[in-house]
Amino acid sequence: MIEFRAPTRRSLFLMLGAAAAVGATTTAQARSSKAAAAYRGAPNGRQSCANCSYFNPPSGCGVVSGPVSPRGWCNLWG
Numbered sequence: 001m002i003e004f005r006a007p008t009r010r011s012l013f014l015m016l017g018a019a020a021a022v023g024a025t026t027t028a029q030a031r032s033s034k035a036a037a038a039y040r041g042a043p044n045g046r047q048s049c050a051n052c053s054y055f056n057p058p059s060g061c062g063v064v065s066g067p068v069s070p071r072g073w074c075n076l077w078g
Helices: 009-030
Strands: none
Touching: none
């Protein structure tokens, strides 16, 4: 028979730390450079950073590294 033991507080902290480290590595690798994303400081028609799902006001982006303009655009727009 297998005996179940509740996780200790220490093992929970170790698991959370490992999960956070994996998440941080994945996020850092997922970002593209402005050059690779063909970023430009002007919108493409109605498409702009301000209405992109990856935009984080005031000047952040979830997929392009570095600050971006709300009026900018790249080929990763979504």
